[in-house]
Amino acid sequence: MIKKYLAICVCLIIVVDVLGQARSKSATQRRPVKQLPEVVEAYRVCNEFQHVLAENFDFERAFEATFTKDPARRREVAIAEGEHGDGDLSQVDTATLVDIYKGQAQALILVLPLLFAYGENEAELFPPPFKAMFEQKPPNNSQKLQAYSIQLKREVMELRAHVEKLAAGNPAVSKNLEEYKKHLLKPLDPPNRIVEPMTAYSKGNVLRREEPYYQIDDCAVIREDGKMRIIGYIFFRMRF
Numbered sequence: 001m002i003k004k005y006l007a008i009c010v011c012l013i014i015v016v017d018v019l020g021q022a023r024s025k026s027a028t029q030r031r032p033v034k035q036l037p038e039v040v041e042a043y044r045v046c047n048e049f050q051h052v053l054a055e056n057f058d059f060e061r062a063f064e065a066t067f068t069k070d071p072a073r074r075r076e077v078a079i080a081e082g083e084h085g086d087g088d089l090s091q092v093d094t095a096t097l098v099d100i101y102k103g104q105a106q107a108l109i110l111v112l113p114l115l116f117a118y119g120e121n122e123a124e125l126f127p128p129p130f131k132a133m134f135e136q137k138p139p140n141n142s143q144k145l146q147a148y149s150i151q152l153k154r155e156v157m158e159l160r161a162h163v164e165k166l167a168a169g170n171p172a173v174s175k176n177l178e179e180y181k182k183h184l185l186k187p188l189d190p191p192n193r194i195v196e197p198m199t200a201y202s203k204g205n206v207l208r209r210e211e212p213y214y215q216i217d218d219c220a221v222i223r224e225d226g227k228m229r230i231i232g233y234i235f236f237r238m239r240f
Contacts, residue, residue, distance in 0.1 A: 032192060039195045039214065041228040046219040047188050049230055054184035057177075059106040068222070068229045073206060074098050077231055080204030081105070087140030096149050100138060103152035107133065108235055110156070110163050113176035125166065125173075130159060188217050206231050 045066050053062040068074055075094040078101035089097065111134070114125045133155050138148050166173045197212035201220065207213060213231065214221045220232035 033190075033194055035190050035195055038223055038228060039190060042195075042214045042216050042219075042221040043188055043190055045221060045228045045230060046216045049219065049233065050184040050188070053109070054181045057106075057109050057180075059109055060102050063102060063105075066230050068224055068231050070224060073224075073231065076204055076206045077101065080206055081232065083137050085137065085140055087138070088142060089145075090142075092142045092145050096146055099149045100145065100152060103149070103156050105233075105235070106156050107152075107159055110159050112235075113163065113173050113180060114166070116176050117170065117172040124170075127162075129155075130162065133159065201231070203232055 049062050049066040052065050053059060055061075068077060071094055075097055078094075078097040079089060082097065082101050082104060111130075117125055138145060163173070163177075167177055168174075195214065195216075197214055199212055200209050201207040201211070201213050203220075207222065211222070214228075218234040219230050221228050222231055223229075
């Protein structure tokens with residue numbers, strides 16, 4: 001089910017990219033719009049995130065380089081993005097929650113090239129330990145989350161080694177890794193219209209309802225201590 005859903009997402013994204021390129025060519029024929037400095041900086045930080053991620057698919061490095069630095073906000077990002085269910089997280093330290101979010105995001109990034117290796121041996125791509133990894137969810141018991149965080153970090157390291165081994169001998173996986181890297185390295189450029197800030201950010205308690213942010217392609221960006229910082233990233237979405 002997950003593989004089928006993601007395949008649909010990618011097909012739709014490809015269609016949107018083609019249409020977007022056509023629109024971009026048309027836009028270049030008009031006089032370019034002058035964006036606010038913070039919009040230009042928002043695009044720069046989103047490009048930086050994707051470029052750092054493209055180097056070796058290291059989400060933690062890209063996260064630390066470009067995401068919010070505020071501890072309270074980092075905590076809310078981790079809670080909003082993580083799959084914690086209805087568990088009480090009030091007694092869980094921020095570092096553990098952020099580590100879990102980083103691990104979940106890293107696992108997702110590493111598994112994408114495998115999900116789209118059509119026609120390949122599924123047992124080779126997803127041995128039982130890795131299938132189990134993606135089926136498990138963080139425990140609701142706050143006392144067990146620390147152990148889960150440590151386990152997740154170990155499993156992500158094993159998943160990376162597995163993907164690297166597959167890429168060395170599996171042309172489909174190797175090609176998918178290169179295509180993903182090309183997608184991340186594709187520059188994000190402002191449109192030929194004034195980019196306006198938005199409000200009512202929908203993910204958890206990361207922002208108050210009236211706080212402004214920018215949606216730059218798949219990045220949600222805010223001004224924080226005089227700099228533009230990312231507060232959320234959509235790894236894939238249904239786009240028509």
